[in-house]
Amino acid sequence: MSQRPCAAVLYKWKGRERLVDGRPETVRRTQEFEELYRRYYAQVVRHLMYLVGERTVAEEVVQDVFLKLYTTPPPREENLLGWLYLVGSRLALNALRGEKRRRQREEQWVWRHYPEVVPLEEAAMRQAAVQRVRRVLESLRPRERLALLLRHAGFTYREIAEALGVAPGSVGTILVRAQKSFLARYRQEEGGTEDDLF
Amino acid sequence: MICFDEGRLLAYLDGQLSPRESREVGAHLAACPRCRDVLAGLAAAREEVGRLLSPYHSAALNLPVPRPPAWPRAAYAGAPKTGKGVVSWTENKKNPPATPKKPPKSSSK
Numbered sequence: 001m002s003q004r005p006c007a008a009v010l011y012k013w014k015g016r017e018r019l020v021d022g023r024p025e026t027v028r029r030t031q032e033f034e035e036l037y038r039r040y041y042a043q044v045v046r047h048l049m050y051l052v053g054e055r056t057v058a059e060e061v062v063q064d065v066f067l068k069l070y071t072t073p074p075p076r077e078e079n080l081l082g083w084l085y086l087v088g089s090r091l092a093l094n095a096l097r098g099e100k101r102r103r104q105r106e107e108q109w110v111w112r113h114y115p116e117v118v119p120l121e122e123a124a125m126r127q128a129a130v131q132r133v134r135r136v137l138e139s140l141r142p143r144e145r146l147a148l149l150l151r152h153a154g155f156t157y158r159e160i161a162e163a164l165g166v167a168p169g170s171v172g173t174i175l176v177r178a179q180k181s182f183l184a185r186y187r188q189e190e191g192g193t194e195d196d197l198f
Numbered sequence: 199m200i201c202f203d204e205g206r207l208l209a210y211l212d213g214q215l216s217p218r219e220s221r222e223v224g225a226h227l228a229a230c231p232r233c234r235d236v237l238a239g240l241a242a243a244r245e246e247v248g249r250l251l252s253p254y255h256s257a258a259l260n261l262p263v264p265r266p267p268a269w270p271r272a273a274y275a276g277a278p279k280t281g282k283g284v285v286s287w288t289e290n291k292k293n294p295p296a297t298p299k300k301p302p303k304s305s306s307k
């Protein structure tokens with residue numbers, strides 16, 4: 001057993017109740033899972049908030065991330081947080097591609113004209129500069145948005161490729177387009193209405 | 199002389215090429231003013247995007263996150279009944295608590 005604080009124990013189970021440390025195995029398994037859930041929840045939510053830009057969506061997606069941890073955990077213990085981030089990024093991409101989100105993007109003008117429709121976020125997220133970036137990101141194609149944000153957060157091209165489900169060789173091309181559209185949209189936002197208050 | 203596409207040049211800037219590819223691109227750049235121009239444009243855009251994303255990134259990282267809601271126990275029902283992938287990341291405790299803690303009543307939400 002290694003001395004790392006998060007050493008992994010891989011063991012098989014057959015759906016029968018087996019006693020481990022004097023407790024039914026499912027109880028033990030459930031307790032361990034819930035410990036991880038409590039330990040990593042906040043970090044995963046923040047990562048998802050960063051990617052999708054909205055707390056409500058992030059809190060929905062985080063449940064799916066941990067469900068995946070419960071049903072199909074990674075084979076090795078190495079960097080569990082990295083695994084959670086990667087699974088979260090993939091699920092975030094799905095959420096951004098979802099029908100509901102597409103409708104929201106199309107109806108974005110409503111947000112501009114009726115700012116009170118926007119659910120209130122924390123003060124930091126309400127800063128004008130941050131809000132502008134958020135709107136620009138919202139207008140990007142989900143794949144480009146995620147590629148930009150993941151790179152900015154220090155993910156490698158290989159990890160980005162895995163999150164997006166594309167070949168590692170195409171990440172550079174996606175990022176080139178993403179940079180261009182981000183800056184083009186940002187200039188539009190800048191030139192937009194000055195009393196665009198949030 | 200064959201030039202590199204923009205995607206490859208950006209990967210070079212981001213330090214994401216293999217050492218060998220990186221040397222190839224570097225050698226080409228030394229000899230090709232056109233690719234140097236393209237690279238400069240990509241570098242400027244990359245820098246600006248990074249500068250704009252930074253406040254957004256730190257805003258997201260500094261968000262207070264409320265305590266996680268009780269894990270929906272109903273989800274366990276959907277878990278596979280058999281399988282190999284049961285993993286424990288918690289340390290192999292020598293003295294686990296004798297009695298498992300009672301899960302909170304599922305009346306919340």
Ligand SMILES: [Zn+2]
Nearest residue numbers: 201202230233
């Ligand atoms: Zn060239």
